[in-house]
Amino acid sequence: MSVPVFDGQFVYVPLYQDYAARVGDEMPDRPWTDPVGWSTALRQTADLVGPDVAAVSGVDALAADLETADGADLASVRFDEALGPGVEGFAETIGIVADVRSEPVGAVLPSPATVCVDQLGADWLDAVAADEFAALDALHEAGQAVTDVIRSLEGTVDVLLLDERGLETARDRGLSLDDALLEAGAVFNTADHHGLRVVGRFPSTLRGDAAALLDEYDVVAFEALPPEAAESLADVSGRTGGSLPAAVWSAEPATFESRVESFQNALPEGFVWLVPVPATAAPERVQRFRELLGR
Secondary structure: OOOHHHHOOEEEEEEOHHHHHHHOOOOOOOHHHOHHHHHHHHHHHHHHHOOOOEEEEOHHHHHHHHOOOOOOOHHHOOHHHHOOHHHHHHHHHHHHHHHHOOOOEEEEEEOHHHHHHHHHHHHHHHHHHOOOHHHHHHHHHHHHHHHHHHHHOOOOOOEEEEEOHHHHHHHHOOOOHHHHHHHOHHHHHHHHHOOOEEEEEEOHHHHHHHHHHOOOOOEEEEOOOOHHHHHHHHHOOOEEEEOOOHHHHHOOHHHHHHHHHHHHHHOOOOEEEEEEOOOOOOHHHHHHHHHHOOO
């Protein structure tokens, strides 16, 4: 899909749900149970952070549904059959946000590897380490569940942001990148069918795999990059992104501005700022960050 905002010099995609939970008036404790309150808090907070893409996280909503997944062992897990109120509330919230915001809307979802790490934990990782077929079967099932969530959002989102934090843990236990991407094939195919731009958010330790990841992702973004690491991404053929280390939000004002400006000066063309805004961030700092980015 052609999302015009991605044609700019850089794109600002703040991940502001935690911040919205603190500053929004209507955010419920379990947001998916109250789509109107959730969407109101996100809309109010988007006015403060000024995003180029309004990202809504469904990670916790999906996890709430998947906690009920049946299966006596890995081979019999059926994640897609567990989808229910969490995903329904997330889809309704996304729809409201899409109706009231002028920016493109992005859905943040866990990748299949992250679903397996979060929901199956040590059992799945042990199966990965033992090279058992059940590990790939569970990864496939997780991909089907994420695919079903994407289908439920049809017509309301422009960008799919996949949370790949689980990939690092799985790689450490022996999961190959090829297998991870292969079992996520249904996710990429469904996103392509619905015309979504796909952005992956990875641990910074996976920067060396950027070129391979860009075979599937439209954008690969990395957590907590120092300026020199961001600059090194200029050598990658494809669109990249990332964020400053989280400590920048609590730095002294002069240090904060210096670090943001140094980072910005090091960015390759077309960089995607995929920036978590912590719940503890001071409103004046959020506003200043927006100003420094020209937003």
